[in-house]
Amino acid sequence: MIKLSYAYNGSKLHHITEVSDRNKVYTCPFCKEKVWFRKGENREHHFAHEAHSNCSTSPETILHFHAKHYLADLISGSSTLNVEFQFLWSDHSKVLKDLSEMIPIQNEGTMRLFDILEYYGYFPEIGEIERKVGPYIVDVFAANEELQNSICFEIFVSHQIEPEKRAYFIEHQIPFIELIPKQFSTTHIEFTLHDYYLPGFFDEKINQMESNVLKYLFHTYKQELHVQLIQEDSILPELHLKKRAVQALRKELLDQPEIGMNNQKVFEGAHYLMCQAHNAVIKNEVTVKNIRYGKSKAGKPFLTINDGSYYVAAETNIFYDLLNKMMRRAEVTAYIGGWNDLSRDQIIGFDFPIPNLDKIEKAAKRVVDQTLSEFEFKIEKRLRQIESNEVK
Secondary structure, X not given: OOOEOEEEEOOEEEEHHHOOOOOOOEEOOOOOOEEEEEOOOOOOOEEEEOOXXXXXXXXXXXXXXXXXXXXXHHHHOOOHHHOEEEEEHHHOOHHHHHHHOOOOOOOEEEEXXXXXXXXXXXXXXXXXXXXXXXXXXXXXXXXXXXXXXXXXEEEXXXXXXXHHHHHHHXXXXXXXXXXXXXXXXXXXXXXXXXXXXXXXXXXXXXXXXHHHHHHHHOOOOOHHHHHHHHHHOOOOOHHHHHHHHHHHHHHHHHHOOOOOOOOHHHHOOOOOOOOOOOOOOOOOOOOOOXXXXXXXXXXXXXXXXXXXXXXXXXXXXXXXXXXXXXXXXXXXXXXXEOOOOOOOOEEEEEEOOOOOHHHHHHHHHXXXXXXXXXXXXXXXXXXXXXXXXXXX
16 A cells, blocks of 8 residues: 655645645645545554555655655755764775774764755755756755755665766765665655765765774874874974874884773773664663563563663564664574474574674774874875975
């Protein structure tokens, strides 16, 4: 059954949250047949066709339509502050890609639309659907009333942005973001970043994240090292100081004994994979010391932690979030089986890959050393350029 988030009343498109008058006639955006809105406490709110409808619109087409109108509504309304895009750091940084293949670093990130707009110093007042920009049509066009300082959005469901279109945006310095939508309900869609052209904005974020990860791995890195170098040779140019600092960091890294990645010290300041029930509000946090499985008098199973101090609510919802996030990080295996009746295949367990931290310490060192080596090479190249210009 097709569940629609949007339907037309005359020439105006309405979201399911906007309708309440059953005397009005609503039509499907695709087949133009009459649809009815379904609302209730125990059902997902949506528009539905009549039982014998001939509408054959594909799920991909519906998702693309829903996603671009949903995003445009958020931009045009007062919810711009809440628009977020999920992404993996490793998709946009070679350093983090190398590290993520060996080490359980925090790879998932969130980019807020508000931060992007604030970086460029403008805020759109309208989210326009299928606007022509140069020779191309963009899915969502965000701009102010003067149509200045615009940003374009492309929705990737089955076809990603064409190379010619992408090249046009870059050549004319038009910021764009390509997003992959995932619809959880007729009233909730989340977006994952796929491609972008955001001059300056994302470079700064990547550099900051790379720096944070390198500092996390190279736990002996200290600001005092730089201070010491500055005090010893305050007359040296800044680039020479940077070169000596990088060389000192490499030497300290290579000289330090291997402490084992299972050592608790390595995980000081580490990021963790967080999962929670959808729309739940976090009031506090506690360390899990033990977990207990039990059954109520009615035979309903339940889980508690810390000697029964807290019940685990919405277990299925929490596990869905955990499984979904683990699948983004690595390949998860499901075990199929059962109990007495083996004629019905059921999922009875999962296998989550966990890296052997002791074996990856040397590999992590190599990545950090290689990155520091690249920094040193860039500094030396810049020094040679400066010295060459001074000779001329």
